[in-house]
Amino acid sequence: MQVSRRRVDHKGDALISFQDLEVRYGPTIALKGLNLALEDGIVGLLGPNGSGKSTLLKTLLGLLKPYRGGGAVMGIPLDDAASLRLRATIGYMPEYDALIEDVSAYEQVAFWGELSGLNREQARDRSHEVLYFVGLDESRYRNVSGYSTGMRQRVKLAQALVHSPRLVFLDEPTNGLDPFGRRKMLELVLKVRSELSTSVILASHLLEDVERVSDQLVILDKGEIRASGKMADLRHILSKRFELRFLAPLTPEQEARLAEIGGLLENLNGLYDIELRETDASVPFKWAESAGAVLVQVTPRLDRLDEILIRAIRGTNA
Amino acid sequence: MPIYAPSLPPRANLTRSKSPIAVMARFDLTRIFRQKLGRFYGFVFLTILIIQISVLYTKYLVATQQGLEQLKGLADQLLPNQANFQASLLHSSMLLFLWLQAAIISGGLISRDTLYRIRPLIYAHPVRPLDYLASKALVAFGIPFCIQLPFIILPWLLSMLIAGLSGPVWPTAPLYLIPAAILNSIVMASVTLGASALAASPKSGMGWAVGLLIFPSAVGGILTKIFRDGSWMALSPIALTESWPEILCGVDNPTAPLWPTIIATALHIGLWAYVARRRTEPAEAVI
Secondary structure: OOOOOOOOOOOOOOOEEEEEEEEEEOOEEEEEEEEEEEOOOEEEEEOOOOOOHHHHHHHHOOOOOOOEEEEEEOOEEOOHHHHHHHHHOEEEEOOOOOOOOOOEHHHHHHHHHHHOOOOHHHHHHHHHHHHHHOOOOHHHHOEHHHOOHHHHHHHHHHHHHOOOOOEEEEEOOOOOOOHHHHHHHHHHHHHHHHHHOOEEEEEEOOHHHHHHHOOEEEEEEOOEEEEEEEHHHHHHHHOOEEEEEEOOOOOHHHHHHHHHOEEEEEEEOOEEEEEEOOOOOHHHHHHHHHHOOOEEEEEEOOOOHHHHHHHHHHOOOO | OOOOOOOOOOOOOOOOOOOHHHHHHHHHHHHHHHOOOHHHHHHHHHHHHHHHHHHHHHHHHHHHOHHHHHHHHHHHHHOOOHHHHHHOOOOHHHHHHHHHHHHHHHOOHHHHHHHHOOHHHHHOOOOOHHHHHHHHHHHHHHHHHHHHHHHHHHHHHHHHHHHHHHOOOOOOHHHHHHHHHHHHHHHHHHHHHHHHHHOOOHHHHHHHHHHHHHHHHHHHHHHHHHHOOHHHHHHOHHHHHHHHHHHHHOOOOOOOOHHHHHHHHHHHHHHHHHHHHHHOOHHHHHO
């Protein structure tokens, strides 16, 4: 039984907003009462496999109906009446192949363009342009069945961009790519934002990908938002994180006094992972001097975004 | 090493000019023509059409040439006459090949999308599930209808040209046969699309379609033998398509009688259209 869906107001300036959004597959709750507002830019949707990323994208596309709550994408509400209008302004690159194997990339991108509302001539012209943009030049006339994984991903990206959407949903765009291919794909994602002014929602389980291109981050797990915010804020938090190594293990009293300079996150056999109150690496040395400890090494932990993800998923100190 | 464009030209204006139904139907037709089924089936249908026209011309010659008077009895015995002849323009052998062709073509229409998982992507565009189904139905209906049409129009035209109103083909024959061809095409489209919706690949779609033809035909045949009642033949989609031209042309003993044919036609169309609709819903496509 579906609970009555109420129409939900959304923030006018938000790219995407949703309130109390719940989506179910039969009795299984895929998304649990999500509340969020996202701004223009590249939004990284991060979470382990099965966390609800694809379900969220499909809900935002109007492919799945919310069981409860609602939201809006670019001011267009998530309801049946507006779903066609919404889909005409969005591009979607699915996670799985979704390519028509027995036709060329050029033909199928033109087909998707026509389905998005371009007329036949526009769709053909645009297909050439967008395939060239993603780096498929002469090979665009070949049947997709002979393409490598990287080429297939680029065709999928091209079909999402062919009608010049204001927003694209990219679901695991680097799936199956080698490191070089991944780098190229992420460069393309950045180009989509910087040159086409298109906002991007990038769903991935790969932290590096999201970290490299996103300026906002949403961490999903088991259908719930564990953390969200701007990457700049996250990097600011990370810039306060340091690993401290002392000559001798701290006494319990000294450990208790660590709270004077920040929060102790982890103690790994004498290695103290700490989040300082300010981004000043000299603070631990001053504290060590006052506490009678010998600090031998202070290591910035800018690389520990993965820990934030893990902590967020564990539900601790996100 | 791929060459990347410096950038993408300014965004295109969306000028929706064609309905998604027409776009998808045209795309499917392009793919179907590439399968090059026309070579074999074109030969088969052309052969049957030539035979039909030969029969028509023979009937005309026997009826008009005094030198062939002695053959009249033999011709009347061998060749169908009156209503039977009109109905035989949509000949059972042609319909059987048409069913096979429909199974191959339409059996793969939805199942190919299932195999390549492109239906969710279609629904991510401004396309409603009914648009999707309508585009498939348009192709599945259009191909058999367009193939049946020459079998009605060409003999009728020839008959009118050589013998006028008193020719072997009734002047009003298209009025009976075109509705029969429409009904036949609807039955073919619904059965084969239902089969295609049940299958996970074009090959299994064809398999399902052939199965849906053979199984009800076998059951209908068995029940007809048991109850000694031809009404049961209406279970068979093949028999239905043979019956409609016969019924509409007024043949005395059609393959299946009128009411069982009407009921079975409605049942087949309703059931398989329902199956196709259910199996192509967005929820079905994304889970």
